[in-house]
Amino acid sequence: MSASIEARGLVKTYPGDVRALDGLDITVGAGTVFGLLGPNGAGKSTTVKILTTLARPDEGTALVEGIDVLRRPDQVRHVIGVVAQNSGSDLGATGRENLILQGRLYGMGAAAKTRADELIERLDLTEFAGRMVKTYSGGMQRRLDVALGLMHRPAVLFLDEPTSGLDPESRTALWREVSRLAGDEGLTVLLTTHYLEEADRLADHVAIVDRGRVVAQGTPDQLKGGLHGDAVHLELPAGADLDAARRALASLPGVQEVRLSGRSLSARSDDAAGMVPVILAALQQAGTSAASVTVARPSLDDVYLRHTGRRYHDAEADAGDEAEALVTEGAGR
Numbered sequence: 001m002s003a004s005i006e007a008r009g010l011v012k013t014y015p016g017d018v019r020a021l022d023g024l025d026i027t028v029g030a031g032t033v034f035g036l037l038g039p040n041g042a043g044k045s046t047t048v049k050i051l052t053t054l055a056r057p058d059e060g061t062a063l064v065e066g067i068d069v070l071r072r073p074d075q076v077r078h079v080i081g082v083v084a085q086n087s088g089s090d091l092g093a094t095g096r097e098n099l100i101l102q103g104r105l106y107g108m109g110a111a112a113k114t115r116a117d118e119l120i121e122r123l124d125l126t127e128f129a130g131r132m133v134k135t136y137s138g139g140m141q142r143r144l145d146v147a148l149g150l151m152h153r154p155a156v157l158f159l160d161e162p163t164s165g166l167d168p169e170s171r172t173a174l175w176r177e178v179s180r181l182a183g184d185e186g187l188t189v190l191l192t193t194h195y196l197e198e199a200d201r202l203a204d205h206v207a208i209v210d211r212g213r214v215v216a217q218g219t220p221d222q223l224k225g226g227l228h229g230d231a232v233h234l235e236l237p238a239g240a241d242l243d244a245a246r247r248a249l250a251s252l253p254g255v256q257e258v259r260l261s262g263r264s265l266s267a268r269s270d271d272a273a274g275m276v277p278v279i280l281a282a283l284q285q286a287g288t289s290a291a292s293v294t295v296a297r298p299s300l301d302d303v304y305l306r307h308t309g310r311r312y313h314d315a316e317a318d319a320g321d322e323a324e325a326l327v328t329e330g331a332g333r
């Protein structure tokens with residue numbers, strides 16, 4: 001399969017010594033949906049900015065449809081469509097007017113109207129294409145954003161956090177559209193997401209990004225299949241002796257990859273369900289207990305844990321705390 005996007009050794013440092021990308025490599029096959037998955041601040045948007053010619057890396061190279069993004073940014077812009085996190089549509093115009101204007105900006109002339117109508121139908125915008133965008137719900141606005149990104153028939157569509165803030169129903173509807181577009185039109189889609197489920201359901205291929213690097217990649221099934229056995233997750237009560245609990249679990253035969261992240265203790269076992277009573281007895285012997293126990297097939301959350309040593313939601317919470325600390329710091333100045 002030919003590559004639609006190839007990025008090698010991307011490094012990007014922002015002022016304040018923030019190393020947003022630390023040698024990121026990705027290869028995206030033509031006509032596939034590729035998910036860059038990572039918690040907030042992992043470096044996903046920075047990657048998209050570089051690939052869409054909006055930022056330059058300090059080091060590394062990137063080709064989109066075989067075109068060098070650093071040497072030929074103008075050519076790259078013709079073959080890509082970008083749906084950024086914040087919509088760029090004119091709220092005081094209708095959806096249809098926005099689409100036609102976008103087409104004209106790309107020099108499509110009279111063909112803009114036909115293309116706008118085609119996309120209105122394809123993205124199920126017919127009912128509200130004649131209404132001003134300021135009256136749209138979040139889901140309608142996102143569908144219009146995708147249509148805007150597709151107006152000039154790009155070969156590659158970048159979607160930065162496409163379903164962030166959408167309700168579950170609108171999210172599922174957008175997933176359907178994106179899968180269909182990639183399938184029907186041979187479009188290559190690179191999307192960033194911090195939703196594990198979104199990457200799992202939508203992407204043919206996922207790269208897990210952590211602190212500016214790709215720590216694992218493959219199809220969701222390959223990534224999950226690389227973990228043997230089932231996952232056991234224990235939530236320990238407040239005040240529990242966390243280290244004693246971890247040691248008790250690690251000492252049990254048939255229990256592997258014991259990891260503690262906050263008060264969550266996780267492990268893998270070929271017979272996880274059968275091991276639950278043994279695990280609870282071992283915790284009790286160690287003078288502690290579990291507030292909850294779950295046994296599950298491996299998920300992308302487990303893949304993330306295996307490669308980073310942290311649970312995904314803990315990494316998200318840490319990123320939230322860091323962002324809050326920066327805002328507080330800035331406000332104090």
Ligand SMILES: Nc1ncnc2c1ncn2[C@@H]1O[C@H](COP(=O)(O)OP(=O)(O)OP(=O)(O)O)[C@@H](O)[C@H]1O
Pocket residue numbers: 014015018019020038039040041042043044045046047161194
């Ligand atoms: N213009 C900037 N100036 C300084 N630091 C920045 C800038 N843009 C991003 N960063 C920092 O670079 C790191 C990576 O940010 P980036 O936006 O690429 O991550 P992300 O994975 O897309 O997260 P999010 O989903 O929150 O956008 C973060 O630590 C972020 O705070």
